[in-house]
Amino acid sequence: MNWTARPLRLATDSADFEAQFNQRLHWSADTDSQVETAVEGILADVKKRGDAAVLEYTARFDALDVTAMAQLELEARELKNAYNQLPAQQREALQAAANRVRAYHVAQKRATGESWSYRDEHGTLLGQKVTPLDRVGIYVPGGKAAYPSSVLMNAIPAQVAGVGEIIMVVPTPRGEKNQLVLAAAYVSGVSRAFTVGGAQAVGALAYGTQTIPRVDKITGPGNAYVASAKRRVFGAVGIDMIAGPSEILVLADGTTPPDWVAMDLFSQAEHDELAQSILLCPDAAYIEQVQQAIDRLLPEMPRAEIIAKSLSGRGALIHTRSMEEACDISNRIAPEHLEIASHDPHLWEPRLKHAGAIFLGAWTSESLGDYCAGPNHVLPTSGTSRFSSPLGVYDFQKRSSLIEVSEAGAQALGAIASVLAHGEGLQAHARAAEMRLKR
Template structure:
């Protein structure tokens, strides 16, 4: 049977556009009730039994039998050996990508991650103190595929932020360790690493065991069990986000080769069947050319079945009235990855408000951002770019307010605080301010 992929064809001028558009966008972040129940049981068991529970679930789910968690600990020498053993091309690519990611996040820290303060005319000091988290856990997916890029994107900003310890967990089903993942951990400066995954790994990081130290925050993507576990441990620890299926939205004016855009749509569709790839374009003939490229290129792709399922189930090719309307629809979608595949991308960029990452121009494929451009590839999905941001240095820091009120300042602020505190019925608050007022 010949595979085919026919993303939904829509036009903003058709009468039922809104209904079909909303139906195609819909994806629920709600986890299956059975998964939620199972995850709750695993978390409680790990919290109660620690290492023993982690070993039991690793044996059951990953087929990896170990006498203790020390046997599942990746030693620094093993990480370095993995790096040294890579083919030169892989070793150089990993180092080049890591350096670009590090440079970007160092610039980000300088711009948004520094402490500051100022003094009022009366001598009162006000400011903000920025300090790194003590210890973070990064979850690196394993199983279907290996993601050394996820190691770089999670560990390097933590390292740049000044985090004291970076604890990595990565599942290794049947004990199969990916050398690139281990080498990436070495390059990115991971402190300790364990070959455990799933909800049990999240629980170990959140609660701590005899072997796995408790962390302050957990970042990194995972399957439905990992997402459910992260949601449940939030509050005990911080988390980055609950990630949904991967997404790409391409705004095209028809000036980019259709094959390029088709492959860019494939680049997210190949992640999994629920991934979403959408094209917005005011040129109907160009949309036809992209569909022709999809039909021609699909059989050449190793993951063609996944791509076809994704495009057929959640993909869309949308004909818009003009590029301005395409930008407005993009803001409604708030995509994870947004490509502006235009001859003049800077004309449209000011109109774009909501996206995890914006890729400007025909030569800026989303895949470059995934691996080596520099900005982080951990991005908000499912419309959450309306209110959240990419993973960054700021996710591994916290801010404390600095307040030092001078004697003169207390005479100005005290009466204000007193009036408001009495208005709230909090007399001790008021008296604390009043006691500092000079007769």
């Protein structure tokens, strides 16, 4: 079948631009009530029955007929064997990607993840102690596709942060194990791995079972059931984010080959029919060239149906008055992935405040960030980059304040605290400070 993709064509100088633009951006994160009901039941059952519930749901949803949890845990030697038995080209690419991801997160830890302290004029020590989480769980999607890159992006920053134990869960429908995923777990330092997925895996990580240990935080993407489960267990454990459909925004000045831009739009559209791909450009003729490239290249794509539905249903080619206006619109969208397809990307980058990741210049395809550039590919979606950040070392650490008040400091601070505590009507607070004051 010859699929056609017709992203919505918009122009910022048209009278109805705002209405059409807002309608195209709209995406509801509300989950289906049936999903919510099912997830609530699964989590309650896993919390109550532990391993027995996990086995039952794994048999039902993944068609794995096993009788003991030991059959769902991957042994360390199986991960290592998967790595050793990969074709040399795949093994070398996986290791190179892991090395780059690890190097980036080591640099991130040096910049943001160290403890610090200082002493004030009274000799009082004030500071912050940074410590890693004890145990984290990473969810790796399985089923329709396998994502070894997700293993790297979730496990490596946890390992760099110093997390004591990394527990991986991955569904393996009908027992089909992806060797690249297992190999990625090996090179990423995963401690234990279980072939469990869905809401039951999230519940097992959040509450603990007789076999799967309870973790402090759960990271990694999944389907609607996984997202709903993560939302429900937040509070019992930490979570990274609730991710929506994937997004790419290309900010183009017309100097990048249009075929490159068309394929970059495809790169997110092929994920999901709800994925969003948007082009912002002040050159109308160039926008038409990109549309022609879409028409020409789409029939070559194995996932043409998904791409066509995504681009036609949620995509947009937007003609702007200028690159400056394009930057302003980009900040309103706050996309997950933002490409600056320009001969001088550094001219525009200072104007761009909100994006999960910014890809500078024509040579920087978003796919390089997905796999091997180094920065994390777990990014905020649905406009949440206005207030949240990519997954990083800091997500696997916590901070404790350090306060050591000197005798002199107790005199200065105690008088201040006493006044404020009395003002709040908390006399014991005031007395605790006053008792340390010299009479």
